[in-house]
Amino acid sequence: MSGEPALIDALRTRLGDARGPRYWRALEELVEQPAWRSRLREAFPQLAQLEPQLDRRGFLKLLGASLALAGLGACSRPPEQEIVPWVRRPDQLPPASPRFYASTLACAGDIAGVLVETHQGRPTKIEGNPAHPTSLGATDPTMQAAVLELWDPDRSQAPLHDGAAASWDDFAREAQRLAARFAHDGRGLHVLSGALDSPTLAAQREAWLARFPGARWHVYEPVDEDNAREGARLAFGRPLRARYRFDRAQVILALDADFLGTMPGRLLHARDFVAGRRPEGDRFNRLYVVEATPTLTGAKADHRWPLASARIGLFALELANLLGVDGARAPQSSGIAPRRLRALAQDLDARHGAGLVLAGRAQPPWVHALAHLLNEALGNVGRTVEYYAPAEPWEASAAALDELTAALDAGRVDTLLILDGNPVYAMPADARFGERLARVPHRIHLGLYRDETAAACHWHLPRAHALESWSDLRAADGSASLVQPVIAPLYDGRSAHELLALFLGDTRDAREQVRSTWRAPAGTDPDAFWIASLQAGVIARSMPPAQRVRADDGFLGKLAPVAEDDALELLFLPDPTVWDGRYANNGWLQECPKPLTTLTWSNVALVSPELALAHGLKNGDALELRIGGRHTQAPVWVMPGQAPRSVSVFLGYGRRRVGRVGEGLGFDAYLLRRAGAPWRDGGLRVNRTGARYALAATQRHHTMEGRAPVRAGTLDAYRERPDFARDDAPVPPSFYPERPPGDYAWAMSVDLNACIGCGACTLACQAENNIPVVGAEEVARGREMHWIRVDRYYEGDARTPRIHHQPVPCMHCEHAPCELVCPVGATVHDSEGLNVQVYNRCVGTRFCSNNCPYKVRRFNFLQYSDLTTESLKAQRNPDVSVRNRGVMEKCTYCIQRIETAHIAADRENRRIADGEVLTACQAVCPTQAIVFGDQQDPASAVSRQKASPRHYALLQELNTRPRTTYLAAIRNPHPALEDDA
Incomplete structure (x- = not known):
């Protein structure tokens, strides 16, 4: 039997988390109510016919079984729509054997194709999809942990309205009311979303802005690529994305660019980079890294030079001057020895067309533009790096934040819809987003958890997990792939596509919305194209072509870079495991040792051995960090290889509403962050407090130092x-x-x-x-x-x-x-x-x-x-x-x-x-x-x-x-x- 979906939603809300005897008692109380009993008879006409022949207990038994079959029970089940396995199960294979489904995950700033292993409909393991161009069969820790996130009991399970239980039917009526109100003049209706990596979501945004004239859609990510975007605009006049070919590069210079650890496309970068370092072959690349804080990329470098983040641009100008880039003049020395600069310049120049220069997200736009100029001067464009125009909007988070806060201050925001983000926690401190949000008359939040932003909104709506919903994503190289559900939603969640459809009056389900985004090429059977895309996990011929570009050096004449010689700088880094805080409730990631510190369950302030010696600091000492009127206290970790005057803090901790795993761990680095300086801020002051933190690191537990374990x-x-x-x-x-x-x-x-x-x-x-x-x-x-x-x-x-x-x-x-x-x-x-x-x-x-x-x-x-x-x-x-x-x-x-x-x-x-x-x-x-x-x-x-x-x-x-x-x-x-x- 199958009941009315709205009835199932309502019953879920009323019954809550009841299990066992409590479930039956709660259900019995509902059946006794005439209004509910009438709805149940309508939803289950078969039971209504049997009711005169059954006693009360028998009626309850059948009703409970029917509701469980209709989806009210706690058992997992496959999605109602057809999904396509990556490899079809042979007839002789027993049903208990695992099946694999191709899908795509967006985790920690990267997008890659995956294969989801299921056992009798239950997702249990993530593998990489070898057919996906940016995965090639690999995944990273956050993608592995996605399966635990799916089954997290702390996930949001039902809609809330002003903190009370509600239903999607209740919100659907609210959505219809708001849609009618803003239909002719969308002014006052604002949407805040993350990066538009989904072509279907980008298409829905266009439909949204057409349906609600005057509405505004803002895109904000706590860990963004704004500097790369603006750097491309400086160099090329438009925001082009770069595709790097590390397998073709013989000399690589990373300017604070962690392409193996945190940059988009890192899985492909790692495969290609290592492919060029096989000592048994005839080529072996050379990697130079200039950075303030040790990274995975720096750990693999042949030459790693610690340098304050503020001085890396000076280093790039000195190098450009040696390589003959017109207008490249450094107003002061970077501090890197001239013999190192000369050797690097000679090395890059000698491998004309086989070098590669790239800058990281923390470097200002002009450093990114200078990296593009260097690649052009060295003949690398079209060989080790190529550029393409993003198919979806690539917007700056900083500009969106400025526009939204200005609208909030002016009282122009009547309704704010927040799609799958946590800006109350993850906005810079000076944005005071929580205070500004409180003045918005209508606040709606879609999210995986009842987090800090959910608590500040009138409506909180549970989001379906990526393994429960249909969507599509575009990876760092521009290739697109599908997201298909491998299990029906465990809780009462829906995707962003389904939520927007409520406002747009789109009656298609999410699967059809995604399918309509991808039309089969001319002469191709649409059904065959769709099935092939699902089965392979990649949409054929979806990668944008490379553009023929030429960098403009006009920006060099407007530069006035100055680096403070004595002041401490504060650097903000995404955490290696919990990223910007969105994975704070994932126990696997919390306990996974962070690669360079081997710390678990906390974040720290990294200081150099020189700074630790000057202030008498040891690992675990409490350090007060003060900058521009903002301050917090953090445990110290002495990091070998850290630039002497740089202090680095990791985002993602200090959560106040997240779940039983991640709440109250570490310190909130966002309290120190400024919207105008999201990655680096100068003028830091530090004070030792005398307190101590207990930190859980794993390196010393099973150490083999002194025995040459690594050769x-x-x-x-x-x-x-x-x-x-x-x-x-x-x-x-x-x-x-x-x-x-x-x-x-x-x-x-x-x-x-x-x-x-x-x-x-x-x-x-x-x-x-x-x-x-x-x-x-x-x-x-x-x-x-x-x-x-x-x-x-x-x-x-x-x-x-x-x-x-x-x-x-x-x-x-x-x-x-x-x-x-x-x-x-x-x-x-x-x-x-x-x-x-x-x-x-x-x-x-x-x-x-x-x-x-x-x-x-x-x-x-x-x-x-x-x-x-x-x-x-x-x-x-x-x-x-x-x-x-x-x-x-x-x-x-x-x-x-x-x-x-x-x-x-x-x-x-x-x-x-x-x-x-x-x-x-x-x-x-x-x-x-x-x-x-x-x-x-x-x-x-x-x-x-x-x-x-x-x-x-x-x-x-x-x-x-x-x-x-x-x-x-x-x-x-x-x-x-x-x-x-």
Whole structure:
């Protein structure tokens, strides 16, 4: 049976979160009310016919079952509309096997195609879509964590009006009233949205402005690309976007540009960048990074030079002058040694057409324009960088904020519709958006959570998650792809497309709205085109063509850059895991160690070792930050490689209304932010307060410093002696008997030259293996449960250190020390070389952990897994057990995936093919640094990698004979600068 949708919505609102006996009592009370009973009879005519034959209890039973089938129950279900799987399930495959659906996610300022793994209709895991041009099969931590966000029990579940329960029917009447009121004169009607990355949303905006003349639509993002946009306008006269081809670049200069960590398109950038750094090939690129705060890009640099953000423009002018750019004159020195500038200029000039210069979002527009000029002067345009006109509006957040605040102050805003944003929290402090918003007569908010902005609005409407709704998105390279739901909305949420349709009188559902945006090319069957786009996850021929452009240097004559010599500068950075605060309630991201600090569950103020020494600061000290009348208190973290006079703070913390996970963590850096200086502000004053913060960092928990865990060398040294990383000492004999070979010998190799330290492997492993979150207090005790960690090491001087990252899963030692000491045989070796853990045998002695030199085993000290929250049960991978307290657990090489491949191969009477088994960490890696397979097969990828002269085993002197091994990292310093590389 299926009931009236409006009735279901109303019942959901009335019944709320009732479960079990409370559900039936609440339902019984409703049935007793004549008005509700009448509506129920109309919605369920079959029941009305049976009612005379049933007693009251029987009627309630049938009614409850009917309502559950109609969608009132808590069970998840597939979407009502047809969706298309990425790979169609063969007829012989059992229904319980996972299915994959191609979709697209917008996470942390980037957009990439994904494959959503579902088990019986439940999304449980995100994989990258290998057919998507900016994904190529990879994802990042925020995309991995999207599945936990979907099942978050703290998500908004029903509409609210003035804090009281309401329904979408109630709001539909309000929308119709407002639409009629503004139909002839839209003045007073304003919309505030995020970036218009969806072509369908952009089309709806045009329809909105046509339907409501005089209305205004403002676009604001806390982490924006305004400077890149305005820089392109300075150079080309119009806001063009850049497409970078790192695979073609031989010399790269990043001016405060974290293209591996936070820039749009970072997954593709990482793949292409590493592709040009294979020491076995004939080309090996060279990366120069000039930045104030260490980043993932800086960690991979061959030359990284710390420099205050305000002085990076001076450095760019000095370089442009050396390269002969007319009008490029620096009014003062940047502070970078002239010999470094000369070597860099010579290097770029010698690779004419194979260089690349790019600037980051924190640099002012003229630095971006200067980067475009340099690329043109060096012959890079059309080779390593090309420009295209964005198909959708690319608007400046700063201009939108100025326009909106002016309208609010003038009282011209009667109704403000906020689409999926949290401006009350994430606006700069001097915007005083919360105060201004309170004066708006009609305030409507659509959002995933009942957050700070929801509390300040008259109407709060729950937004459907990206995995529950139809849409489309355009990635950083301009290619478009579809967003298709893989599950019906768990709660009473709707998408922005559906909300706008209520005002526009558009009766089409979201699927048809999106489909109408994408017309099939002439001569193509529309249905076939639509199905093909859904199945592949990419819309064919949607990438805008490159433009033929020429940069104008006229802006150089108007420059007057001045850098303060003595004043401290305050820098604002998006947080590596929670971004601008939108992921603050995601436990996976909160507990994922941040790549450079390894901190969890908090943000900090980064200071240089010199500044820490001058003020007597240590990690965790409370520091008062004052700038322009704004102030807050933050914990200190001493960051090697930080520019001496720069203090960096991370956005996204200090949330006041977010959910049980993220509320009250860290400090609110937005309180220090100014609308006119969103990324850098000068004149900072700092005062040590004497207080202390307890910070939960993971680097020291399982450290192996002093034992050369990471091995690295220069390209020249590698070519002179390719096996420089190998141990010269012979492997000692062993008392262990040799094990008879099995059908397979599973092994893993990690290329440290390709690893960028992003931490995606950690999150992928957590999602795949049902690894619980333990919380900040337990992390501080060294009890984090991640099965693969990414260690961070420094080499050299603390002022300009080289930074290394090393993923460390279980080594699966052939001579495993853990196996000897287990009194109950819970950790054993199988015939294929896996060191497996039998949970039912484990009694929690932890002898195995004490005997593991790699410290990769994790113990459930407490009941970390949430076994009671219903939605979290549905999120978990059914192929992996959920461990209770008191057992040891660790990396299993994703044995569930190995067994799935075994079953398929046995059914077809063949061997498992190389590459048929992808571990979760391997599948997610954007640079393909992790390789897994059968090392008995000499032709397998893992065997070829282990045959590399760069191959070495971690702690080989212990003779544990690990199956997980490494390839040494290679640097390519300039010959004239090798001494300070």
